[in-house]
Amino acid sequence: MIRANRDAARLPPPATSTARATQAPRPGRARRKARLTDLAIDIVLMLFCLAMILPLVLLVANAFKTPAEMLTWPPTILPREPTLANLTAVLGDTPLLRWILNSLLFAVLSMIAIVVTSAIAGYVFAKFRYRSLSVVFAIVLATAIVPFEVYMIPLYFQVQGLGLLNSTAGLLLGYLVMSFGIFLIRQNVIHSIPDELLEAARIDGAGEWWIFLHVVLPLLRGALAALAVLAFFQAWTAFAWPLIVATSKESYTIEVGLALFQTGYTVDLGRLSAASAVVLIPSVTLFVVLRRHFVEGIAATGLKE
Amino acid sequence: MTRPVLKRKQFLFALAALVPVLAVYVWVRIMPIGEILRLSLHKWDLISSNKPFIGLANFRELFQDDLFLTALSNTAIIAFGVLAITIPLSIGIAALIHHRMRSRFAGFFETAVFIPHVVSLVPAAMAWKWIFDAKLGPLNAMLASVSIEPRAWLFDPFWSIVCIIVLCSWQALGYAVLIYLVGFRNLPRSLYEAAVLDGSTGWQRFRFISVPLLKPITLYVSVVTLVSGFNVYAQAFVLASDSQGAPGRQVRVLVLDMLENAFRNYRIGYAASEAVVLLLIVLLLTLVQFSLLRDRSARP
Numbered sequence: 001m002i003r004a005n006r007d008a009a010r011l012p013p014p015a016t017s018t019a020r021a022t023q024a025p026r027p028g029r030a031r032r033k034a035r036l037t038d039l040a041i042d043i044v045l046m047l048f049c050l051a052m053i054l055p056l057v058l059l060v061a062n063a064f065k066t067p068a069e070m071l072t073w074p075p076t077i078l079p080r081e082p083t084l085a086n087l088t089a090v091l092g093d094t095p096l097l098r099w100i101l102n103s104l105l106f107a108v109l110s111m112i113a114i115v116v117t118s119a120i121a122g123y124v125f126a127k128f129r130y131r132s133l134s135v136v137f138a139i140v141l142a143t144a145i146v147p148f149e150v151y152m153i154p155l156y157f158q159v160q161g162l163g164l165l166n167s168t169a170g171l172l173l174g175y176l177v178m179s180f181g182i183f184l185i186r187q188n189v190i191h192s193i194p195d196e197l198l199e200a201a202r203i204d205g206a207g208e209w210w211i212f213l214h215v216v217l218p219l220l221r222g223a224l225a226a227l228a229v230l231a232f233f234q235a236w237t238a239f240a241w242p243l244i245v246a247t248s249k250e251s252y253t254i255e256v257g258l259a260l261f262q263t264g265y266t267v268d269l270g271r272l273s274a275a276s277a278v279v280l281i282p283s284v285t286l287f288v289v290l291r292r293h294f295v296e297g298i299a300a301t302g303l304k305e
Numbered sequence: 306m307t308r309p310v311l312k313r314k315q316f317l318f319a320l321a322a323l324v325p326v327l328a329v330y331v332w333v334r335i336m337p338i339g340e341i342l343r344l345s346l347h348k349w350d351l352i353s354s355n356k357p358f359i360g361l362a363n364f365r366e367l368f369q370d371d372l373f374l375t376a377l378s379n380t381a382i383i384a385f386g387v388l389a390i391t392i393p394l395s396i397g398i399a400a401l402i403h404h405r406m407r408s409r410f411a412g413f414f415e416t417a418v419f420i421p422h423v424v425s426l427v428p429a430a431m432a433w434k435w436i437f438d439a440k441l442g443p444l445n446a447m448l449a450s451v452s453i454e455p456r457a458w459l460f461d462p463f464w465s466i467v468c469i470i471v472l473c474s475w476q477a478l479g480y481a482v483l484i485y486l487v488g489f490r491n492l493p494r495s496l497y498e499a500a501v502l503d504g505s506t507g508w509q510r511f512r513f514i515s516v517p518l519l520k521p522i523t524l525y526v527s528v529v530t531l532v533s534g535f536n537v538y539a540q541a542f543v544l545a546s547d548s549q550g551a552p553g554r555q556v557r558v559l560v561l562d563m564l565e566n567a568f569r570n571y572r573i574g575y576a577a578s579e580a581v582v583l584l585l586i587v588l589l590l591t592l593v594q595f596s597l598l599r600d601r602s603a604r605p
Contacts (some may be wrong), residue, residue, distance in 0.1 A: 041401050042408055048398065049417035052475070056424065058443070059432035073446040076306035121326045128319040136327065143334050145591050149536050149560050150584045153567050153576055154340035155333065177330050202311060208318030237425045240560060244568060255504075258427045259543055262434075269441055276428035287423045291416060294423070298480065299487045 060280060062273035063087065070269055086274035096275055097248060099257035103236055105168050106253060110175035110235035115228050117177045122185025123216055127198065137186075144179030149240055166251040174241045176236070181227050182302050188223040189216070226297030229290045232279055236283065255277050310315050344577035351571035363578035373579065376562035379466060383541075383558065384534025386470035387555075391477045391530050392523060398478070399485030400511050415486070422479030430543035433472045434459070437544070465556050472540050477533065481526045488522040489515065521598060528594040531589050536560060561584055 057077060061087070062070055064082040090096060125137045155174055164170030193216060201211045217224070242253040260281065262272050287294060345363055349356040367373050402414045421429060436444050437458040452503035458464045492515065500510050516523075538560035545556040555561065559579065567576035 027347060038408070040407055042410060045398070045401050045405065045414050046410065049414050051419055052478075053417050055432040055436060055475075056420065057431065059428065062435070071441060073443065073450065075443050117326045117329060120322045121330075124319050124323045127477075128315065129465065130319070133319070133323075139335075140330065144337060145587060146334075146338055146584060147532065147536050147587055149538070149563075150580045150587075151334070151337035151341050153563075153573065154337035154344065157340075158333075158337065173333055176333055177326070179334070179558065208314060212318075212322070235422055237423075237541075239426055240564070243542075244564065255425055255427045255539070258425075258431070259539070262427075262431060262543065269435060269438075273430055273435070276431050279425050280428050283424055284420060287420065288416060291419075295415070295419070295483060298483055 002217065015028065056280060056284070059273050060277045062269065063277035064274075065270065067268070067270055070273075077136065086270035087278070090271040090275045090278075093271065094257065094261055095250065096254075096257070096278060099252050099254040101278070102168065102246070102251060103253040103255070106171045106175075106238075106242075107232045107235040109168065109172050111228050111231040113172065113176045114178045114181050114231040115224055118185045118227055119217065119220065119224060120180030120212075121182045122187075123212060123220075125190050125191035126186040127193070127195070140179055142184055148174065152241055152244065159245055166246055166248045168251075171238075171242055171253070174245070175231075175238065178227075178231060178234070181231065184227055184297070185220065185223060187300070188220055192223075193219055197231050222293075222296070223300075226293045226300065229293045230297040233283075233294070235289075328380070331393035341577050341580050344574050345581040346520055347574045347577075348573075349574040351573055356574070359574075363575050364582075367578055367582065372557060373562055376557040376559050377582075380537060380559045381534055382466060383469055383473065383537050384531050386466075387473045387477055387534045388527055388530050390470065390474040391481050392527060394474075395478050395525065395526070396485055396516070396519065399482045399489060400515060402482070403486055403489040404507070415483075418482050419479035421476050426476075426539040427543055430472060430540050433468070433475070434544050437468050465591060469537065469540050469544055469556060472544060473534065473537060476500065476540075477530050481530065484522060484526050485519065488519045492518055524594055524597055528590050531590050534582060535586055535590075538564075 058075055061075070061077055061079060063086055064084070065076070065079045066081060066083055066085075069080060079085065096133065121140075125133060125140075152174065157171040159165055159173050162170070162173075164173065197215065198211060201215055204213075238253070239255050239259070242256045245258070246252050246256060249257075258272075258275055261275065344356075346358060346360060347356045348362070348422065349358045398418060398554060402411065402418075405414070406416075436442050439445060439455065439457035439460070442458075449455055456464060458468055459501045496514055496518075497510055500514060505513075537558050541556045541561060560583075563576045563579040563583070566572045568581065
């Protein structure tokens with residue numbers, strides 16, 4: 001049967017019809033077997049995916065359980081007697097909402113700064129061809145490899161020198177630019193904005209700033225949205241930097257606040273879970289809503305080659 | 306408008322737009338990177354005001370420093386451990402998801418695998434800390450139900466590192482799967498159709514077509530995973546810091562050792578030299594990636 005198919009394929013029909021030709025004469029048993037395989041794969045994937053999110057689901061469930069129920073085996077997904085006691089306790093113990101607000105402000109400002117700087121630099125690097133610019137771009141690319149952790153100590157002293165420790169502005173200093181963002185926008189400009197379009201606008205007498213704001217930016221909407229989501233989550237989940245820059249209890253970000261809260265002597269699991277759930281639920285919701293943009297942005301990181 | 310005028314206008318725009326951005330870039334990236342290289346060659350203990358130049362003495366001291374060497378080996382074990390779990394698992398999962406792209410659950414699969422990668426580190430780490438917890442954790446409860454001896458996972462020098470590897474792999478997996486999915490989508494379909502005609506099995510197509518063709522992606526994901534593995538910090542901070550207050554039971558990793566030297570021991574120059582070691586590791590990994598890629602493209 002395989003040989004017969006191969007002979008059929010030697011004729012030069014379009015690719016799709018070859019594929020159909022190989023499937024159509026397949027006996028019902030083979031097709032049923034393929035469907036069973038697919039079902040098995042679906043089940044395996046489903047179990048694996050549920051296992052992936054189980055830790056988070058259980059954590060959120062724990063937030064609403066009584067201390068006794070938290071110890072039961074097997075753990076319950078839906079609390080039998082849901083309680084808000086953990087939540088109210090943790091809100092009383094810690095300035096949790098303040099920390100969330102700090103993180104939110106930091107993440108939003110960082111997102112704006114990164115989108116603006118990346119849009120400008122990415123566009124100029126893509127469309128203005130001066131030799132000096134390619135040298136500068138090479139330097140930007142080269143520094144992109146350097147992890148944040150490597151240079152955060154000198155950066156800390158810069159923030160200290162400005163008297164900005166324990167402030168959102170100080171946090172922001174580390175997250176004003178993103179080398180990858182500049183790279184991403186440059187790639188997008190090269191691929192999606194033809195030179196002719198800019199030339200046509202220039203011939204019509206448009207100024208360079210007008211072209212940037214009214215021609216280029218609207219065409220980059222998708223890429224900028226992807227970058228914005230990426231930048232927001234990057235700042236939202238930042239840990240080492242806020243840990244050293246924000247050291248007073250009022251200036252903690254939510255990550256730092258939670259991490260230090262959980263080292264306390266008297267902290268119980270219920271309150272830890274409640275605090276975590278308060279952070280997890282909105283960020284997971286936000287992610288699910290913005291998933292498309294996010295996936296685009298992340299996927300773009302892998303396309304460097 | 307004449308051409309030279311237009312050219313000059315463009316040049317002025319490029320200058321006016323780019324200079325502020327570059328100024329910020331130099332200020333918050335280039336300057337601190339330069340400064341870390343400079344500091345690593347100086348002895349600067351925060352309390353004293355003079356910073357004498359001491360050449361490579363910091364580095365010489367580092368490689369006789371037991372704490373640093375422990376941190377370096379722990380970090381390397383974690384980075385390569387995460388790599389060993391993440392790469393095979395993610396290419397397999399990505400292949401299965403790609404195969405079932407038209408399944409009605411495809412969106413759920415992608416989201417579920419990816420969620421651990423985006424959620425905040427600390428709450429995610431706390432979920433695992435609870436799972437591994439000696440007294441309250443479901444892991445021990447589960448083991449007890451099949452009568453396996455429970456363990457204080459996070460207090461054992463060996464198992465606590467394994468726990469960190471599990472947590473980091475759980476987080477790294479989503480990113481790797483996503484990049485592989487992009488890779489699978491870009492593979493030439495004709496090759497697979499030809500292989501199907503030749504009567505190959507799904508496993509053979511995966512093993513002998515997908516895996517070799519995806520090698521550049523594997524290389525990229527490996528380097529990204531290793532680099533983020535070498536930067537591991539929050540995971541170790543949460544998992545191995547303990548609420549029962551027994552100091553010294555932490556899994557020492559590079560970033561932790563560096564921050565401790567800088568902000569607890571006030572040895573800034575010494576901490577800077579650790580940062581430079583971290584930088585050299587990252588550069589080395591990137592160099593290996595590029596040279597392997599070049600090898601491939603040079604081949605006929």
